[in-house]
Amino acid sequence: MTTPAELPYLDYAATTPVDHRVMAAMTDCLGREGVFGNPSSRHPWGRAAEALVADAAGQVGALIGGDPAGVVWTSGATEADNLAILGCARFARERGRGDHVVSVRTEHAAVLEPLEQLRREGMHVTLLTPEADGRVTPEAVRAAVTEDTVLVSVMHVNNEIGTVQDIAGIGAALADHPARFHVDAAQSAGRLPIRVDAWGVDLLSLSAHKIYGPKGVGALWVRRRPRVRLAPLLHGGGQQGGRRPGTLAPHLIAGMGRACELAQDGPETEAPGLRTLRRSLRDRLLALDGVVVNGQDDGSPHILNMSFGCVHGDALQAELEGLGVSAGSACSSSARGPSHVLRALGVPDALAHSSLRFSLGRWTTEADVDRAADRVEDAVRRLRAFSPAWRRYRSGTSLEALYRRNPEPAQPSNREG
Ligand SMILES: Cc1ncc(COP(=O)(O)O)c(C=O)c1O
CATH class of the missing domain: 3.40.640.10 (Type I PLP-dependent aspartate aminotransferase-like (Major domain))
Known part of the structure; x- marks a missing residue:
């Protein structure tokens, strides 16, 4: 391939x-x-x-x-x-x-x-x-x-x-x-x-x-x-x-x-550029509303993890076929069940399942980030058009109320990387 x-x-x-x-x-x-x-x-x-x-x-x-x-x-x-x-x-x-x-x-x-x-x-x-x-x-x-x-x-x-x-x-x-x-x-x-x-x-x-x-x-x-x-x-x-x-x-x-x-x-020469790209990707996707950043808002310059409320994780992954991101909590053939990291943070399983990890590097350009953001925005909008949860969210129900927290932390998953 x-x-x-x-x-x-x-x-x-x-x-x-x-x-x-x-x-x-x-x-x-x-x-x-x-x-x-x-x-x-x-x-x-x-x-x-x-x-x-x-x-x-x-x-x-x-x-x-x-x-x-x-x-x-x-x-x-x-x-x-x-x-x-x-x-x-x-x-x-x-x-x-x-x-x-x-x-x-x-x-x-x-x-x-x-x-x-x-x-x-x-x-x-x-x-x-x-x-x-x-x-x-x-x-x-x-x-x-x-x-x-x-x-x-x-x-x-x-x-x-x-x-x-x-x-x-x-x-x-x-x-x-x-x-x-x-x-x-x-x-x-x-x-x-x-x-x-x-x-x-x-x-x-x-x-x-x-x-x-x-x-x-x-x-x-x-x-x-x-x-x-x-x-x-x-x-x-x-x-x-x-x-x-x-x-x-x-x-x-x-x-x-x-x-x-x-x-x-790298921390002086590459990291500032990565941080700028990460922020612009984050801000574009946050504008979709009903989206949360998992982890520190301004953590490592190269990793951004976000959950997209009111979309189903499997459907999101299917929509993003071919995009080079790590998708969802059961993204790879070797991964089973929700991400142990997101669970430890208290992220509800359904939101963990609709999470994406974007990670940027030496050759990432603004155009790459824009194209990825376009794809994700399109996918999320298309999926939300049929989502009863999205209608409830738009009429005032919070994400916290839509998604219950997990009772227990899970065992480690095998997410790649
Ligand atoms: C934080 C961390 N530790 C360990 C590993 C394992 O590294 P390697 O693929 O070199 O065995 C990875 C990547 O998979 C990682 O991201």
Whole structure:
């Protein structure tokens, strides 16, 4: 199937195309003339690859304000999250340091599912319910830790709603507690500044394909001073100090390094433009009336999540066929049931079902945003023409009265990205 180039792609939070400059760095590692060696080999080919991997670690370290020696290469943020959570909690528990972990209901499944696994292994997990805009306060996090807490995991930017957590504030609130602090920064890299040292972060997950790098590579940054230790998930040849063994892939690592280098001034150079586009899309769609922004009104520059009242989610998805957005709470073949993120915010299921996530990126133009807004406006107007709920809303019934809140938070969904 070919990609419909005439339709705008507004799903950069799911994945990004690879930047040509990144492709060039990757190509330099392939073929007989390239830096193709095994970075563990002790001959010139191996040493060249080893040097390339060290340079890429420097590029990651520069992006996040941390020691490059702390970089552990993984297959992506899912693996980085698993290694951080399972590795850190199991290591601490095996040494009798405690058996309690704190996180938030709105985390990505790559965090929530390892937490569920820890629960099956007999550990205790506290999941905080965020405020209505998706934020947790540093005070709420601090209040949840006990003397048994070994790990706290809070994502920087939420992938569904774009809410930005106060990572510096949470790090400061945990400064006097021995628990390790893990942050999933897959969505914030390149859009917001990241400063692991200044913020007191011990472990940080990244993914190359969210920042115009290749799929199949990511990193977990692990603090070296004071040293954070992990029980490995994989066992093998001892690469990466045994923390994540397996032959390193120079072409993927070079691509991730270059992507991080290009992302470094993204918060200054790209984010303001994205924020402007996000605002204009938001304002156009809010003018439809009966529409709500899910999450922070002005969260991450690249993610906008809105629910469209008085339209049926399935019908909306059908109307928007072909548009590059993440639609509804059961949008993909792998997703089941309502979004756990929207549910944790207290969004009623029917409104969650008629939600759309727009995510903007390096090549999004004003024309893309306009064309997407035109399509959504047309679809919503057409569907509302037949909607009894819309007639009730127009004659004064509020959205709150039309949609009842959910009684219970749901388990994680598998929404893509
Ligand atoms: C916040 C967040 N964490 C983790 C992941 C998983 O990343 P990856 O696709 O690199 O495994 C994603 C994207 O899917 C994400 O948005």
